[in-house]
Every structure is written in structure tokens, then in C-alpha cells.
Amino acid sequence: MSREPSIPATGDAVSGRERSSPAVMEPARFRRIMGHYPTGVTIVTAVDRDGTPVGLTANSVTSVSLDPPLVLVCVSEKSSSLGAILANGAFAVNILGVGAALTAVRFAEGRRKDRFEDVAFAVKEGGGPVLEGAVAWMTCGLYRTFEAGDHVILVGQVNDGEAAGGDPLVFVRGRYENLTTGGDPFGSRHGDGVPQRAEGR
Numbered sequence: 001m002s003r004e005p006s007i008p009a010t011g012d013a014v015s016g017r018e019r020s021s022p023a024v025m026e027p028a029r030f031r032r033i034m035g036h037y038p039t040g041v042t043i044v045t046a047v048d049r050d051g052t053p054v055g056l057t058a059n060s061v062t063s064v065s066l067d068p069p070l071v072l073v074c075v076s077e078k079s080s081s082l083g084a085i086l087a088n089g090a091f092a093v094n095i096l097g098v099g100a101a102l103t104a105v106r107f108a109e110g111r112r113k114d115r116f117e118d119v120a121f122a123v124k125e126g127g128g129p130v131l132e133g134a135v136a137w138m139t140c141g142l143y144r145t146f147e148a149g150d151h152v153i154l155v156g157q158v159n160d161g162e163a164a165g166g167d168p169l170v171f172v173r174g175r176y177e178n179l180t181t182g183g184d185p186f187g188s189r190h191g192d193g194v195p196q197r198a199e200g201r
Helices: 027-034 084-087 101-109
Strands: 042-047 052-056 061-066 067-076 090-095 121-123 128-130 136-148 153-163 169-172 174-178
Touching: 042 067, 042 084, 042 101, 042 128, 052 169, 061 153, 067 084, 067 090, 067 136, 084 090, 090 128, 090 153, 101 169, 128 136, 136 169
Parallel strands: none
Antiparallel strands: 042 052, 042 090, 061 067, 067 153, 090 136, 121 128, 136 153, 169 174
């Protein structure tokens, strides 16, 4: 009688040999590799306990589920906006258009108190500030959180949103680019792959 092969559990020996711990890739090399994976660019926003808007630039954003509608966002554990998002239990994801590279840089590198200066927005119920001119946006209630390395994974349940249309801003190999033409709407290089600060502090 034949038997189905068993699948070894994590940490079990494979083929009679002990599994050794693999080497961990250095951050700079990992950054260069991941820089070849194009992503969209978003501003993730929330409001602090006193109603002050907070936000950060994030390209680690992806859909998770359709039913219920879930979206995943990775935020640095050092981000000054993370506490407000966790305390508020809600956030908004603003998908930036091709002309918004300077906004992306401001929310990634600028001082927290200056990020919303001269930026038009409306705070949506059950979410955070929605930026005027975003090609699409979603408001989300916090559904789950997970610690992962030096980031916190936020899973939000989408409760509202809209797609206004227009070409999205794209980040690839250290550049903000136009999806349709491959042009560089910002005109300069930022880092050597994934942004040096994908999340504003």
C-alpha cells in the first residue's frame, strides 16, 4: 500500500539533514532588488486625538480581500503618524496622481507639522483626510495589526472610497515616474530603490 508523502513542519529536518539558518540579506542590497518592483505611491492619513491631521508617504500598500474589502499598509514603527492611526482606529489611503511627486516627498521627508500646509483636504467619517487631487482614495477602519521586523502591518476594512481617474504616480528604481510615458515627473533620484524613508516620520 502506498503512502502519501508527509510534508515536514517548519523547523523539522529535511532529507535527514538538519536545517541550517539561512544568511540574512543586508538592507542596502534588499533595497536595490526591491527597487525594480514598480509600486504606486500613496499618502496614508489619519487624525490625532486633538483633531490634527497626520500623514505619511507609503508605497507598501496592497489589496487583501474583496469580501470583506481589506487593504494592507506597512508603516515604519518609527513613524510619528503610527500612534495616531492606532489610537484613532481608522485611516485613509490617498493614491497620488502623476503630478504629485512633490507631495510624496513632503510627506516622506518633511516635518510632520508642515505636511498639510497649503494642502487641500476633507476629513471623511470613518477614515482620515482625503487629499484634493488624489486619483483615488479609500477610508478604512482598522481591522488587524501585525508586527513584522521594523514595520507594523495595518489591515484596514474599506468603508468608503472613490476613483476620480487620471494617471497614477509610480515609484521604481529610486524615481517617481509616469506610468504611461516612463518620464520622471519629479526630475531627480531619491535613494537607490525603495525610498530611504518610505514613511514620513
